[in-house]
Amino acid sequence: MNKSKRDWEPRLVGFLCNWCSYAGADLAGTSRMQYPPNMRVIRVPCSSRVRPEFILRALQKGADGVLVAGCHPGDCHYTTGNYYTRRRFQVIKRLLTFLGVDPRRVMASWISAAEGGKYQQVVTEFVETIRELGPCDFRPTNGQIFVPAADERTDLGVVS
């Protein structure tokens, strides 16, 4: 399902921590701050709940950009959660960049419950960056040596 750039809308995934970033996103809502509708939000209890498996699966399943958002270090509802996120995320991002995923596709951001404006800005900028970058070429290619199912199919005899 490759999409030519013209009619393609970036699909973004955001893992938002429940106590800060998700609350910040809600605040952007109550303040009626407008931003593009490309972001699909997945709520997590803490940014430290996000595993690299989720990020990679999201990219594989059609996400063109992945955001991991949490509280500012020191504000974490669980005290230390985002300290681990900070370390893990840097390792994941550098690893993915090394393996050929454009670094701009995966980003982290500290957004507190009071920063509705920042959430709006982060989403808007992220959509623009990805729109410029184009679709992520991480589509599930079919590993078969053969391209599957031509339209017409001959009846398969039995090999002697």
Place this chain on the structure above:
Amino acid sequence: MTELWRIKKCDLPAWLNIWREEYELWGARPEGPVMRYGPVADATELVLQVRTRDSAKNMFFPATETMFSFRHDEQGLELNQQLPELKARLLVGLPSCDLQALLVMDNVFGGGGHADPYYSGRRQYTVVVGVACEPGEFFFCQDFGFGPDTPTGADLFLWDDGSNWLAQAFSEAGARLLQAGDWEKVQATVPNRSGPGGWVSADSVARLRERFDDPRWERLGERCLGCGACAYVCPTCHCFDIDDMPHGLEGGERYRRWDTCAFAGFTAAAGHNPRPDQTGRIRQRVMHKLVYGDFRSDRSLCVGCGRCVAACPAGIDIRAIAREAVREKKEVKAGA
């Protein structure tokens, strides 16, 4: 003396290139640091008489293959089978052991009225050109009754005659190949070198069958780390598992992928695993290859290509296991 065809080695690529419109050319060529069978644009890229790291099995029974996709929406369930697209292929350069392996796989996937549509499709549209092999490290094909010059299983077989190739067709597809290119008819004797062997004897198969409970299997179990390298490079390993990949909430596809008895989860069923550790698993591999063999044709599942010996990170060697089985229990060699 039999009637053969001869061509100069340097003219072989030109001959093969003739067939490129009709067939897709396949053969051994370097891929990264390893030799593998794969498609080539020009016959000159092919490397003959070389042992690839993994076998040609991938061409007929790929490591991952979508069987069918399904979609469930308000109109009900829609199923469509994903049969492979059928393209004629010309596979050049299989040594005798790989040819024998193809026969084994044909038995497993093709015979007995229950042809596997995925395997058969690909196999049926592929013409196989065998080439005499230069014996190398870890080979033991002679133990299974054939040598580097045994043509069985090929549509066309090329024997090494110094600066020329001697060829003989064994099917009309093979014969048709000879109609193009500057082949000349000759009368020559077909070389019939005996291959390396002397490891697996009928006696060792019998001893292995008796020694199911021999404690020496545990020594092997300690050394086998449970990876799938041996099985996945083996030309005759054909076990597979089936799994589903969802497409969103409405449908998905069912695919099959290689599996191996070396893996821990291979026999895990409903929380119980009859083979709890590697001892049972390495024993199953050796027994299935050498002793149980292929129940459909009661021939050994091993073709002596030695790829598993080369691939094993722990240095386990199926040849030594067979030889060890005939040795008396008292002197236990390190290798076993």
Place this chain on the structure above:
Amino acid sequence: MKRVGVFVCHCGSNIAGTVDCAAVVAAARRIPAVAYAEDNKYTCSEVGQEQIRKAVQTHNLDRVVVAACSPRMHEATFRKTIASVGLNPYMLEIANLREQCSWVHSDRQAATAKAIDLVRLAVAKVLYNKPLFTSTLPVKKRAVVIGGGIAGIQAALDIAEAGHPVTLIERSQSIGGRMAQLDKTFPTLDCSSCILMPRMVDVGAHPMIDLMTYSEVEEVDGFIGNFRVKVRQRAKSVDHSKCTGCGECTEKCPTQVPAEFEAGLGERKAIYTDFPQAVPNKPVIDRDHCRYFLDGKCGICRKVCQADAIDYTQTDRQVEIEAGAIVVATGFDLFDPAKYGEYGGGRYPDVITGLQFERLISASGPTNGEIRRPSDGRVPETIAFIKCVGSRDEAHGVPYCSRVCCMYTAKQAMLVKEHAKDSKVYIFYIDVRAAGKGYEEFYQRAQTDAGATYVRGRVAKIFPRGEKLVLWAEDTLIGKQLELEVDLVVLATGIVAREGAVEFAQKMGISYDGHRFYSEAHPKLRPVDTNVDGIFLAGACQGPKDIPDTVAQASAAAVKVCSIFSKEELETNAMVATVDENICAGCFHCRAVCPSGAIDSKILHAWVAGQDVTRRVATVNSGVCQGCGSCAAACPSGAMNVGGFSNEQILGEVEAL
């Protein structure tokens, strides 16, 4: 077969205004797993909830998706709704169609498409929801209050009055804290000890309050309802059960040392009580300065004590207290004036702090209430008060306003009239902040009755000239620089966090802000809670505040404690981590990242090949686990999972992208 019910809310026009709810319902019906989908105007209303209840029963749904406002609004409401018809409350997921869709997008077509996607994500997640259950934990109905100032005293009294036992822990010899050091309090000019002492006496006499003075908290662990507080009771060297508080020993003790209580202006003996009305009114021996302990010569106090209460052999004791809740009321320190080199704080004897001035005017102070210059004891003719010393000053790392200095400086200016009516008073200020009840009127009286001259401008430099102190300042209202000779300078130093506040916060596991004040759970809605359930804050340790606010916070903390103690058992968090013991390899990366120490280990016995094999695996204490999921992310094999945000649920959501 999983049967999902989807309920799309219009929320009046909040959602329906931008999202085509009917289209969302139609799209939801097309999802195979969705057995029933409908929309209604107000799902959270009684009517809306009744529709859910009816639908669950008639279509025997086993899990529900409500597509409405943010889960942070009504997740709890809808959990109760589905629980009332027999579903486990956690078989619910919320799609946030309002705050994160209809309100933030204007293009109807795009908003509807996104709404459909959000519903698909919620359905994909709910398919992996599992029933979750809370468990209960016993509550130890004893409170521990740390800090014996007015905040600790008030909290302790309120809790004790509600019938629960309290242990009040105070580091110094007596309770009373900062307030005991004050002479009068604003805005009523009440005498500080007159209003404080009765409360102190109540605390000392209260049957439900165990008073542990001269003691420090060493370690706190456990969790709400089941804290274990380790306290080090320093050796008092006086057996308080025998001591009658006659004061003979203090009288005869030959050693004089600077008294902390007198803020450096007065002295005390080696065996001392902080101040005359101390509670407990029984002395302790300061072993760092007592001659008996330094060179073993003295021992006068033991000789003169008729009650034979002196006991040099006493040693420190470690006491472990089990408590269900803790109130932290550790108070504050003052900004160190020496940091203002230009004012000569700490160098010129006649440049003192507001607290030292308070001691001067206090009847029980070093000068028995007379305002005298520390240098030569003369009554100062002109006094200059300088406000915002170490407050609202980014350069010295104290950008905040300390809230109380404007009022206590006005108070002190008025008291100068009482204690030295001829003295002239200048007050240098940036702004005057008098926002409390009766504060503005009090500030006006300071100008009129007390005749204090308010000069708007900062003082640039203070230096001695002969007997006098010279102030270089400016009066920004008339735009003139001025030089002023005064006899006494009083610096209104700002309120800063206690020295050692960070270590204490780490000991308690509570978080602190950039200025080392302890962080409340939520600035507006949970000002007395901390991020650790069961630990509450009261007083200036949470930030500068005056006595009325402190007392209000103390009572609030007390009510929070009492609400915990009102239940026999505590309900624990349902969305907690769980371990799959078959997969756990016992590497304990999870324990390394757990913020609440909820992970322990146990030995598993398995019968393998005819032998008993032991294996160590992780266990989770569901009472302590807060469900953050750090462990589930640190566990490579996925053995550790979190209810409500399990690996399967999140992978399911990602799958439906």
Place this chain on the structure above:
Amino acid sequence: MTTIQDELRETARTLLAEGQVDCVLGWAWEEELQRAVPCFVRAAEDAKRLIWDERCVVSLAPFLLHMKRQLSSVRTEPSRTAIVVKGCDARGVVRILRDQQLERDEVLIIGVVCQGVGDPDNRPAKCRECQYHVPPVYDLLLGEEPKETQTPSSPLLERVREIEGWDVADRASYWREHFSRCLRCYACRQVCPACNCVECIFDSERTRWTYKRTTAEENMIFHAIRAFHVAGRCVECGECERACPMGIPLMEINKKVASDIKELFSVPDAGVDLREEPPLVRYETGDLDHFV
């Protein structure tokens, strides 16, 4: 080098004879196979089969961990195994101990001073940049410590820097081409001392972590996740690359992650100190934040 070999045989023999250990895990030479293979010596008289020379390439650490999960080695009374280790193997043993998969007293570490293994004129990358000619942890040490140990340049690190220099698309096609060869035989996982889970997420039947398809991008996900799971714990023993039948340059990935972690969190090499803390389960409040 024979002197170390003799010492090794003598040490093994006495250890077994005195019953200090019930098994010595070392290398033995297989004449027919022309290869040095792991060998579990249990009888004192078999100690003479142990060898030590540059042909002892296989790292024995994974076999130590693997033994524990074999029924055959299940014993009620505590058993103790001696293991012969060169520097990189010793780091593997420390990894297994530090991940609490073995108790310290279950292992007796016989360290041997190693100047590099494999083909002398084409040493594996790990030997050319080796800084642990002397095993960092051992109970017994055979062979003298070399006098001067200059810290060699790291060809692997230079290769990583070179790859980092390419632009993203080139890197993507470089790795896609390598990963398209991966057969998912999991040899790299099975020989890795840091991959010590009881059940790997890639084998999980209960949770569909990933699909078990051998497509290029699915393989990339496998190798990315594995590299992350061992991040900060990988001891750079190079076994994954050696074991890979398809010749995928896995050490380039592990070296990249290891150098990132060293640069970001300035932590010592993994598998050197028995009290080390895996860096991804710790934090410093002052950690860098520039990426946000």
